[in-house]
Amino acid sequence: MTIPNDATTAGALALPQPYLLFLGDTTIPGYAKTAFGLRDWAGDRCVGEFALPGATVSAGLTPMTPAEAHAKGARSLVIGVANVGGVIPDSWIAGLIAALEAGLDIVSGMHARLGDIAALREAAERLGRRLIDVRKPPAGIPVGSGAKRGGKRLLTVGTDCALGKKYTALAIARGLRARGIDATFRASGQTGIMIAGAGMPMDAVVSDFLSGAAEMLSPDAPADHWDVIEGQGSLFHPAYASVSLGLLHGSQPDVFVVCHEPGRTDILGHPGYALPSIEAVIEQTIAMGKRTNPAIRCGGISLNTGALSPEAAEAEIAAHSERLGLPAADPIRGGPAFERLLDACLS
Amino acid sequence: MTIPNDATTAGALALPQPYLLFLGDTTIPGYAKTAFGLRDWAGDRCVGEFALPGATVSAGLTPMTPAEAHAKGARSLVIGVANVGGVIPDSWIAGLIAALEAGLDIVSGMHARLGDIAALREAAERLGRRLIDVRKPPAGIPVGSGAKRGGKRLLTVGTDCALGKKYTALAIARGLRARGIDATFRASGQTGIMIAGAGMPMDAVVSDFLSGAAEMLSPDAPADHWDVIEGQGSLFHPAYASVSLGLLHGSQPDVFVVCHEPGRTDILGHPGYALPSIEAVIEQTIAMGKRTNPAIRCGGISLNTGALSPEAAEAEIAAHSERLGLPAADPIRGGPAFERLLDACLS
Structure with a gap:
């Protein structure tokens, strides 16, 4: 699909x-x-x-x-x-x-x-x-205002780069649409933009305008509309955390989902930088995100279990859910666990 | 001087x-x-x-x-x-x-x-x-590596923009040199760059390279050398927090000094966004900064008391120092309070 x-x-x-x-x-x-x-x-x-x-x-x-x-x-x-x-x-x-x-x-x-x-x-x-650069931001990005916008927003965040934030957002947008909810996938990176046909290449935006670019990406919307926003990097990434923070502040998410790959121990390309715990990501995302949306909350955990057997994946999902007291699922595997994650995001 | x-x-x-x-x-x-x-x-x-x-x-x-x-x-x-x-x-x-x-x-x-x-x-x-635009970043800025560099680093951070982070860094660099310490002021904005004759216009850097730009700004140095780095924005600023975070991660400061203007209640240009407390700035700066330097600590508080009488300034400085249990000073006024702040940064 x-x-x-x-x-x-x-x-x-x-x-x-x-x-x-x-x-x-x-x-x-x-x-x-x-x-x-x-x-x-x-x-x-x-x-x-x-x-x-x-x-x-x-x-x-x-x-x-x-x-x-x-x-x-x-x-x-x-x-x-x-x-x-x-x-x-x-x-x-x-x-x-x-x-x-x-x-x-x-x-x-x-x-x-x-x-x-x-x-x-x-x-x-x-x-x-033609030579087409998808990473070239549009002209006229404003400085962020911090003003509250209409509609609901979900942002995927992560313990690292390249472990499923885009796939999770795509799957959640698809899952919400399957329930009849008016949901839009918002792409913040080049691949997502190629998939969606629109979006904002956040990591190519001049830093003074990062929050403004995120505000532009998920504009004012009807109260029952959901923007499902592709996250970037990680607040704990030694090179890219500032992109993550600009996207968090400008997106003003009501709900975030933490994306993680079980078994990954170090930040990709930065050996020696241990992956943060999911608990630490939840804590920091709330601490920073409440600045522009005091109601921000964690909807659950998305696990990239692509390298695991179905049995091992199910065990990882159950263990994470029990430890954290939050729904956990691999959105690519779907199933009842993923439906419970969607329930929690909407609740 | x-x-x-x-x-x-x-x-x-x-x-x-x-x-x-x-x-x-x-x-x-x-x-x-x-x-x-x-x-x-x-x-x-x-x-x-x-x-x-x-x-x-x-x-x-x-x-x-x-x-x-x-x-x-x-x-x-x-x-x-x-x-x-x-x-x-x-x-x-x-x-x-x-x-x-x-x-x-x-x-x-x-x-x-x-x-x-x-x-x-x-x-x-x-x-x-040559026509030199100080707001135009140099070519060839790398992605941040997160690798530890030699030398000591101090970063000024703030509760907001435009309240003394540049002057505080300049005064601290001057104060350290007056003690015979090898210290370098590192400029991160256009006026600071003109003063130093060199630097990095952080707010004009493409966001993917923010940490790398900060790493370039304060390069590897002898163990007893201090870089005193001009801060930008605030981690609590709804538009510019990402610039602050990239500078924090790339600078890897051993010590930070929180800059504040007593009496300011709202973020400049963003009425309704209450200024964060100094305590909150200390907590967040440590929480985020320890990612690239686990030894990060707060050296003290710099108060911009330019609008106050000498007596009122002294009272503000004493009240902040007592409440926070940290040295506080107005570096532009100098005096024993400022020397105590320098002592704490070096200790």
């Missing part, structure tokens, strides 16, 4: 579809979350994947060249992998130019602007193709 | 010195705060001042033309005044071009970019001079 297009937020991009997913020469699955997100939530709009020699990561789609993808209807190559710092390595350039020559536009969510790479810019101009 | 030139931050902004202070045609002293700050804290690196006809405000330096300033060693003209809206009026252009023609670069902390003014851009290109 895919997520409907919610292209109702200022700054929305219209991306050429279907996509060919580009995996570069990546060997670390955690860096391919864009590709996995598009496969899972916009799979009907992905014709295949394209990897360079040396890559060991796959999204499980049919491997094909850019020319084969174009013949199957693809209209853009989406860069489905990230690097630390968001740079485009030299080793990718020839493959990206091959895509332009095959008739595909290029869509990127990386920090580096496609058009800043001379070889890509020249090839795109020569071939009449 | 002025603060020494600390233009040693790798990769951060570094400004050509000494300065000629430009006062425009300003008639309102409140608009010349930058010039007064430079006079007070970088007076030995200001060769004189340059005002246009109609100006009634003086920083008390020797009046001179750009050519005279260049002959006395000046290497840049610093715009020391602000206008409503942060624009550069047409009436300034001829004077600024005269400075470029005299061999001076131009340094601006205004919102408007110097290079966006065609006449200035063309003159600078023709003459081979």
Whole structure:
């Protein structure tokens, strides 16, 4: 099941579809979350994947060249992998130019602007193709006001990056819609924006405007409407906590769900930085979040149990729920535990 | 006593010195705060001042033309005044071009970019001079690593914006140097950058790189060296808390000093947002700051008592110190209370 297009937020991009997913020469699955997100939530709009020699990561789609993808209807190559710092390595350039020559536009969510790479810019101009940076924030973002807005808001937060905040928000928005509730997934990162067709690339916003960008992302709404907002980073992340805090303050969530991957011990890419406890994340999120919404509360826990057997996952979910006194579920597995989590978020 | 030139931050902004202070045609002293700050804290690196006809405000330096300033060693003209809206009026252009023609670069902390003014851009290109916007971050800021760096660090934090975090850091750096301690003022905003001749405009940094920018601002140093870092915003500010958190995480302070203005009740520009208590600021700063420096502690309180009589100021300082069980002082007033605050920061 895919997520409907919610292209109702200022700054929305219209991306050429279907996509060919580009995996570069990546060997670390955690860096391919864009590709996995598009496969899972916009799979009907992905014709295949394209990897360079040396890559060991796959999204499980049919491997094909850019020319084969174009013949199957693809209209853009989406860069489905990230690097630390968001740079485009030299080793990718020839493959990206091959895509332009095959008739595909290029869509990127990386920090580096496609058009800043001379070889890509020249090839795109020569071939009449587009270079689309999803990470470029819209113009005119205001300073945050802190003013209360109408409607209900749920924010996913986490013990780290890359462990399920986007998937959890997508699944909760889908679950609320399945109950007949008017709910909108709000994307705060590049993959989410590609899935939803709209959103705010929070980590690319100039810091003075972070809260204002989050306020813009989930605008005033009817009292019974739910915005389900994709979280970013973690308040405990040594590099990205400020993005998390700007999103928390500007989102003014009524409810937050803590996302966690059982078994992860250290912050991804920062060995030696121990993962915070879920209890610590709940405490800090309430302590900071009550500044802009004094009624903020934790709705429950979302566990990424993708690496576990069904039995082990069920045991982890039960153990976390009992220890914390809160509903816990893996939204990707769904089931009664997930329905109880939705109940708690709505209560 | 002025603060020494600390233009040693790798990769951060570094400004050509000494300065000629430009006062425009300003008639309102409140608009010349930058010039007064430079006079007070970088007076030995200001060769004189340059005002246009109609100006009634003086920083008390020797009046001179750009050519005279260049002959006395000046290497840049610093715009020391602000206008409503942060624009550069047409009436300034001829004077600024005269400075470029005299061999001076131009340094601006205004919102408007110097290079966006065609006449200035063309003159600078023709003459081979630089237009330096202090609000524009340097290129190549990395993602924060969270890695421990050598040396000691002190960060000023606050209950709000615009209540003395820069002056407190300047005064503490001066006080430590007066004791023979190797201390460096690290500027995180435009006026501080002009005073120090180097620094990082934190509020203009893209949010993903905030902690990395703060790490760059206070690099690895000898074990007995102190960086005294100018704080930004407040962890409780509904618009700017994320800037404060990125600076806190990246600075990894051993000691922080809480800056407060007695009598201020609401966040500046956000009526209805009550000022946090000093106790709450201490608690949150430790809770968040211990993530990158588990040894973080509060060194004391800096009170901005500029609006009070000497007797009322002394009473406020004593009352805060007794209530909190911490040294409190107004660094601008100095005296034994300030020396006790320095003792506590060093202990």
